[in-house]
Amino acid sequence: MNITKEQIDELNAVLKVAITKEDYQDKVDKILKDYRKNANIPGFRKGQVPMGLIKKQYGKAVLVDEVNKLLQDNLNNYLVEEKLDVLGNPLPKQQDNFNWDSEELAFEFELGLAPEFEVSLKTKKAIPHYKIVADKKMIDDQVTRIRKQYGKLVAKKEITAGDEVTGTFVNEAAEIEHKTTLDLSKVKSKKALSALKGSKPGDTVTLKTKGLLTEDYLLASTLGIDREQAEDLNIEVEFNIEEVNERQPAELNQELFDKLFGPGNVTSEKEMRERIKEDSEGQFQQQSDQKLLNDVTEQLIESTQFDLPREFLKKWMQTTGEKPLSPEEASDEFERSEKGLRYQLIEGKLIKEHGLDIQFDELKEFAKGFIRSQMAQYGQTDPKEEDLENIAGRVMGNREEVKRLSEQLMSQKLLSLYKEKANLKVKEVNYDQFVKEVYG
Missing domain, CATH: 3.10.50.30 (Transcription elongation factor, GreA/GreB, C-terminal domain)
Incomplete structure (x- = not known):
């Protein structure tokens, strides 16, 4: 087998694959011999069917199947060995009147190549990083709600x-x-x-x-x-x-403090207000972080310019879904997904350049932390390490859970990177101001 690459332009190439009989004939013959041993055809004893009849009935299907396996394995190996960064998968070019009986079989595959580009986190426009504070009015309102709730x-x-x-x-x-x-x-x-x-x-x-x-x-x-x-x-x-x-309204006394925060953890109205402020701002931090992730993502997509092999990707989208798409449908799908594809490439480059890849042990520890926080919600504040290990092991055996936790951990890593490296401008607001600015 021989594979050669013809570069069309920076984003497109064609792989030419030449396969000779020596590449597949031994495997085809072995499979056909196995078919002959087990064939049940009227008029012939089992194992005594003429090979010519076996070849006539099964030969072409076995040949096509073996050649396709050869193509898939060798194409994948070629892409890895040549370190080709491709988008989608190689697309076979249409070949009319293809002759499977030829001594040499020739195939061509279109490739869409990932673009070369640089990512700068120091964008020209500073991105607001909201610090949401719990102001006096919010704390007063929260105290009023608590007193009413427990009254x-x-x-x-x-x-x-x-x-x-x-x-x-x-x-x-x-x-x-x-x-x-x-x-x-x-x-x-x-x-x-x-x-x-x-x-x-x-x-x-x-x-x-x-x-x-x-x-x-x-x-x-x-x-x-x-x-x-x-x-x-x-x-x-x-x-x-x-x-x-x-x-x-309930009185602000030790009985109420113990109900809210546990026995003896808060002993005065001042401490209660400080605790409400701390807890509220901790919850606000999650919203602020999500907003920052979204804003940096948008800014990176806008400021990082590169071309994509658009026509190749449209062709690829025609054949990769649950059902084939028309050229018009594939074009529409590309327009809808282009932004997400661009960010996937940008994110991949950031992960590679800053060493953010997730390791198995790291993900397992992250899972244990997640499990620990869930157990704490049900009163188990000091779980045994053995129990955490067992539960984490079961979680890590679930593909969907691993995917979900990996996405969460990567978001944390990217967030830390953005806070350290991106061009951010801290903006202190109360929660009402945050909602008004972000959601209108």
Whole structure:
């Protein structure tokens, strides 16, 4: 077998493969002999079928199969040995009137070559790195929510502002009949609040659904309907009042601190506020890091310029999916996936240049850390190393879990690289400002 490469341009090449009978004939003959030993053909004893008949019936199929195996193995070896960085897989060129009986078989394969390019993390435009702080207002609101959540309910005879009212919403035409507890602090409509205030258990109040609550998404759960039905719902519902309760805030004392943070871990309101600030900012860090990953990715794609073998990739996409695509469909698919493909190449180069490859032992330790944090959520704060090893071993035997954990670990490695090397500008904001800037 002989393989030669013809360079078309920087991004495209053709591999020419010449195969002679000596490359495959021995294997073909051996397979056909095995077929003959086991063939059951009427009129012949087992093992006595003429070889000519075996060749006529099976020869071409065996030949094609063996040649294809030869091609696949040798092409893969050639790409590795020649250190060719290809995109997709080699595509066989169409050959009309191909003669499988020739003494020498000639094949051609199109290659799409990965482009040469440089990646600079020092982009011209500085990328914002958000530091989200828990400000006084946020901490105050959190303390208020905690006190309310752990407070006690006191029954009342009449509704006033801020009460919690238990009752049943009813609208027969819309098939609504749902018992719920309505927190008046979540009621937005002034007309609804006016109608509710002063009402007593046993009364029925008619309310309009449109603009009833402070957040539209709350309407579905309040009425016991799905989100699609609740969207833009504008009807009247009857609210049959059954109970009225006032939630008296819990005192900021040691009993509450122990419930929230464990016995003796927090001993004052000041320490509680510090802990709330620390925990909140820890959660914000995850959102800030994800935003940074997304922004650096976008900036690298925009600032790292290189060409792709577009026509080759479109052809390749026609044949690699679950079903063949038309040229038009493949072109559309390429346009949709081009950005992702570009980032895969950029990421691959960063991983290679900065030595970010993931090793098995490293991934296993990462898995153990993940398992340890999950166990801590269920009260197992000091698991045995043997237990961690056993669970991690099972996780590492699951291909999907390994893929998921590898992606998470690589994201952490890239994030650390970006924080160290990229052109970042720290921007301190509170959470409301972050949401407004990022999500509009």
